[in-house]
Amino acid sequence: MTTETKDCFTIDGKLALPYQYFAGSTGSRFIISLREEKKIKGLKCKKCNKVFVPPRSTCEVCFEDISDNWVELPNTGTVTGFTIVRYEEPHQPLKPPYITALVKLDGADTPFAHIVKGVALSQMKTGLRVEAVFAKKTTATIMDIDHFRPKAEKPGFEQGYTYDQLEEGMSASFTKTISETDVYLFAGISGDFNPMHLNEEFAKATPFGTRIAHGALPQSFIAPVLGMKLPGLGTIALEVTTRFKAPTYFGDTITATGEIIEKLPEKRWVRMALTFTNQHNKRVAEGSALVMPPVPMKSSIT
Amino acid sequence: MTEKTTAGLVADIFATMESRVIPEGVDGITANYGYIITGPGGGQWTVCVADGRVTVVEDLVTPDVTTTCANDDWIAITLGKLDGMTAFSSGKLKVTGDMGLLVAAAGFFEKYQPPLAEITVADIFATMESRVNPDGVQGITANCGYRITGDNGGEWTVCVADGKVTVLAGIKDPDVTTTCADTDWIAITLGKLDGMTAFSSGKLKVTGNLDILSTAARFFKKYSPPSAGPEEAPEELIVLKQVLSIPQTFATGPVMGHFLNALKEKRILANQCPECQRLQIPPREVCAECVVRCKEFVQIGPEGIISTPDVAYYASPDPLTGETRETPYCSCHFLLDGCKDHETMWHELKASDIPRAERGVRVRPVWNDTLTGSVTDIKYFEIIDD
Amino acid sequence: MKKNRNVGVIGVGQSVFSSHREEVNQPEMIHEAVLEALDQAGMTMDDIGCVLHGNMELFEMVHQPDLWHTLGTGAFGKETLRVTTGGTTGATLVCAADALVASGLHDVVMAIGFEKLQEGHTTGGITNMADPLWTRKLQTGALTGMTATQLMEEFGEERAKRASMLYRITMDHHAMKNKKAHRRLGLEFDQAEDLAKNSPPLVGELRMIHMCSQSDGTCVMIFASEEKARQHCKQPAWIKDHITVHREENFAVFGDAPVVTTHRYAAEKLFERNNITDPRKEIDMMEMYDPSSWWGLDWLREFLLLEGDEHLEMVENGEIAMDGAFPINPSGGVIASNPIGATAMVRVAEAAMQIMGTAGDHQVPRQVNTALASGFGGTMWTVLTLLTRDLPGV
Known part of the structure; x- marks a missing residue:
């Protein structure tokens, strides 16, 4: 049989109806604890020890009422499966692409679906350690957990090497080309308007024959080494001494290097040898520093 | 409940309405709600809602909807002891006028709290021993005298020693004595008047060791007035409210498509069973009773008569929009010219014609300005005036 | 109906x-009824071979409830089938359970009908049953005043209105004796005139007082083979027969439809094949799916194959009361409690309870040997179930 199609067409329609869902006593306690305490709670079966998150009032295997056996879970867990949503639909919670993943909280037996953010799509993997990030604004739903993000296994603040991590011989350096602008800005910062640094005609009459940088300018390049590299973030400099050995000309590329030469166990400080070399590997300055490496912090991601 | 207190309560319910208004609840509503409360203590009130405000008038003033109810039932409903819907269904609560307005009224007011039983100074002292805060009296040995003036007053001594409290009538060897009027003392106890403010303003006078009094604030747990009972907050239950909204596309198929396309030309078609000869409106591929294909189309109407009118007062949502339909509307079966018996077509009757909706009245379709080949190409049918 | 073996309701x-x-x-609401049914049958989930699950399609706006209700149903690891046939869902669940046990596929089957109407939108949901190209725009949910109009035309306005209110108040008297019923209003006969006049109109002369409730609730039944039933239950309610009849007018759903109803058609067929010639005498009581007191009144005539105004007389003479000659809905009926996916099953369950003698305060005073239960739904479908106290011959 063939269908005569000349009269066939389509009509757009919609199914739009209001509804509500009762979470019930058990579901409400779970949501309220998310909302009020930012805590994730589950229910544990006393018989088989299975921990349900989100909670269920009945263990479906043992068929036991478990609704009074609450357990509190950490905000951390492991991704047991994930998918990357790449198509767009109006009802989606986020603009694609985004990651939906099954997250099994530490201590729970039931993974639940949520969103993972803060990891490159190509880096997403099963087994990723994640932690819950709570929503700023509550909706009294599971979205009071806004998303999960990769759990930083290091302390929350990035920190340099602690005393215990440092070894003699460890070194780090910082390199930068000194421009005319650097010198003029440094003159402004320090107030040292010595014509030796700023007046080319005057400088021609000096033994150097041209303008040179302030000695403290290349010397300051040790600050990024100590403060950001070795020992790194969190370091407190206690003493820096420098001997100037050669001039630094405009356009020179200076490398400041620090090396651990001594650990002082009593104070838990370290002494470092400092060298400053130019592009010709000529030492323009040398010295030493005494620093207090960063102290380990308790706090994790805040 | 005695007749006297009942009488007071009905008036109090209305008297406290203005102070219990929930602004979001009354937002955008303009209506007068009349109440006729029968029985002792009853009366007539009108709750006028307009511009986000509520005014309660002790009379019936041009109500849009009027509720009639016995005093005891009205109190029970207000206190949540009787379900309003049950009272309504069982005829205990009667409504005339625009029913729909009452649905909104449920969100107008904060919960009514009946006035508390009288609080006495004696009760405050009598309950002290049971309200001792062990941490607060730890290590303190002192006698605090209280001289409460006024009709309700009296003299007491609160003796603290060895972590225990004994309250004695009369002033006995006080280390510190507080003098205060009964009403102020009640207000301080309920936390409505700050003790320090009362002291500064001279409402509360102290003789003796002032330092002891500063520790006295921690002697006792909070005083709960009699009959208010231990207020247990009801368990909060989470309800998620959503609107399901799914876009759809429906295929007409050749037979319905033919019928709908004809509407674009303001023609109404039926198809006819070749065996039993009955007409189907809208047409269907087969006659299900004879189980044969129906290929013949005939044009019917467009005028006809009302067969069975059905006036809906109950507002249901239009599934196309999720919006509540306006009521009343008249869903109606029409017997169009050229049809017989049960060969009716289902559509709507014009709302203003509802009072005249009767079997046999002649009608004609009113077509929409734009014709798209859908049920809405006919706006409705209207009664043909002679 | 040909049966391979007998099937009894035991819980x-x-x-x-x-x-x-x-x-x-x-799932938690379902769980309550599951535990009660297991308790009554003296069983645990280990005894259950198959779980049937049913409710109205999309009434709670959630898909695949049978899957995520496993927590409450106990269906973990068991064969589970979902049934959704509209208002008749509960009755169809009974048919399916009967078929599964009678066929020998399972010895014990648990059937679950549930609804949480407060979560969804009943009228909106029913409206979605209608043809989207034509009648969805016109449908007034499950509400219609046409039956009222027709009865008033046939028997006069005054008598028809009075009879429908008498029916309504009788049902409330019954509901007052059933602690689980949803609406127990405490109506008295002297309120009839007032209510018929002042109860708010919904559609035509169908007023709020006439119409069934919208309820949340679950019904669970346990069906067992003859052998298992005898082991677990002193007096099972045996399923003698059931019949399902559909019709074809899916366009003019509740409209100006032909007068042959599926109710009368189903009753005629069922009685004929069970040699019932005088249903009022040979059947002891009925649990009827009465969505409104107008329909309840009208359908008495259809189910009991009455003529003229016999159905009005039955109501007027008090015959349908619990202690009357032919009790209708000792449970209070659908007007009192209506969790739709469970409603039609509640009819069979309540009829079975009357036979088993477990109806408690609403047990009819006479011994019930034969009971009839009806289901109604969709585009005027009917399911009738016949239950007996004595073991039917296979």
Whole structure:
């Protein structure tokens, strides 16, 4: 049989109806604890020890009422499966692409679906350690957990090497080309308007024959080494001494290097040898520093 | 409940309405709600809602909807002891006028709290021993005298020693004595008047060791007035409210498509069973009773008569929009010219014609300005005036 | 009906029926009734071979409830089938359970009908049953005043209105004796005239007082083979026969439809094949799916194959009361409690309870040997179930 199609067409329609869902006593306690305490709670079966998150009032295997056996879970867990949503639909919670993943909280037996953010799509993997990030604004739903993000296994603040991590011989350096602008800005910062640094005609009459940088300018390049590299973030400099050995000309590329030469166990400080070399590997300055490496912090991601 | 207190309560319910208004609840509503409360203590009130405000008038003033109810039932409903819907269904609560307005009224007011039983100074002292805060009296040995003036007053001594409290009538060897009027003392106890403010303003006078009094604030747990009972907050239950909204596309198929396309030309078609000869409106591929294909189309109407009118007062949502339909509307079966018996077509009757909706009245379709080949190409049918 | 072996109802569980069950979610509400039914049957989930699950399609706006209700149903690891046939869902669940046990596929089957109408939108949901190209725009949910109009035309306005109110008040008297019923209003006969006049109109002369409730609730029944039933239950309610009849007018759903009803058609067929010639005498009581007191009144005539005004007389003479000659809905019926997916099953369950003698305060005084239960739904479909106290011959 063939269908005569000349009269066939389509009509757009919609199914739009209001509804509500009762979470019930058990579901409400779970949501309220998310909302009020930012805590994730589950229910544990006393018989088989299975921990349900989100909670269920009945263990479906043992068929036991478990609704009074609450357990509190950490905000951390492991991704047991994930998918990357790449198509767009109006009802989606986020603009694609985004990651939906099954997250099994530490201590729970039931993974639940949520969103993972803060990891490159190509880096997403099963087994990723994640932690819950709570929503700023509550909706009294599971979205009071806004998303999960990769759990930083290091302390929350990035920190340099602690005393215990440092070894003699460890070194780090910082390199930068000194421009005319650097010198003029440094003159402004320090107030040292010595014509030796700023007046080319005057400088021609000096033994150097041209303008040179302030000695403290290349010397300051040790600050990024100590403060950001070795020992790194969190370091407190206690003493820096420098001997100037050669001039630094405009356009020179200076490398400041620090090396651990001594650990002082009593104070838990370290002494470092400092060298400053130019592009010709000529030492323009040398010295030493005494620093207090960063102290380990308790706090994790805040 | 005695007749006297009942009488007071009905008036109090209305008297406290203005102070219990929930602004979001009354937002955008303009209506007068009349109440006729029968029985002792009853009366007539009108709750006028307009511009986000509520005014309660002790009379019936041009109500849009009027509720009639016995005093005891009205109190029970207000206190949540009787379900309003049950009272309504069982005829205990009667409504005339625009029913729909009452649905909104449920969100107008904060919960009514009946006035508390009288609080006495004696009760405050009598309950002290049971309200001792062990941490607060730890290590303190002192006698605090209280001289409460006024009709309700009296003299007491609160003796603290060895972590225990004994309250004695009369002033006995006080280390510190507080003098205060009964009403102020009640207000301080309920936390409505700050003790320090009362002291500064001279409402509360102290003789003796002032330092002891500063520790006295921690002697006792909070005083709960009699009959208010231990207020247990009801368990909060989470309800998620959503609107399901799914876009759809429906295929007409050749037979319905033919019928709908004809509407674009303001023609109404039926198809006819070749065996039993009955007409189907809208047409269907087969006659299900004879189980044969129906290929013949005939044009019917467009005028006809009302067969069975059905006036809906109950507002249901239009599934196309999720919006509540306006009521009343008249869903109606029409017997169009050229049809017989049960060969009716289902559509709507014009709302203003509802009072005249009767079997046999002649009608004609009113077509929409734009014709798209859908049920809405006919706006409705209207009664043909002679 | 040809049966391979006999099937008995050995356990019934019902949650409390109420307009609001915010304190439990769907699987939790189901669980209440599951535990009660298991308890009554003296069984555990280990005894159950198959779980049937049913409710109205999309009434709670959630898909695949049978899957995520496993927590409450106990269906973990068991064969589970979902049935959804509209208002008749509960009755169809009984048919399916009967077929599964009678066929020998399973010895014990648990059937679950549930609904949480407060979560969804009943009228809106029913409206979605209509043809989207034509009648969805016109449908007034499950509400229609046409039956009222027709009865008033046939028997006069005054008598028809009075009879429908008498029916309504009788049902409330019954509901007052059933603690699980949702609407127990405490109506008295002297209120009839006032209510018929002052209850708010919904559609035409169908007023709020006539119409069934919208309830949350669950019904669970346990069906067993003859052998198992005898082991677990002193007096099972045996399923003698059931019949399902559909019709074809899916366009003019509740409209100006031909007068042959599926109710009368189904009753005629069922009685004929069970040699019932005088149903009022040979059947002891009925649990009827009465969505409104107008329909309840009208359908008496159809189910009991009455003529003229016999059905009005039955109501007027008090015959349908619990202690009357032919009790209708000792449970209070659908007007009192209506969790739709469970409603048609509640009819069979309540009829079975009358036979088993477990109806408690609403047990009819006479011994019930034969009971009839009806289901109604969709585009005027009927399911009738016939239950007996004595073992039917296979």
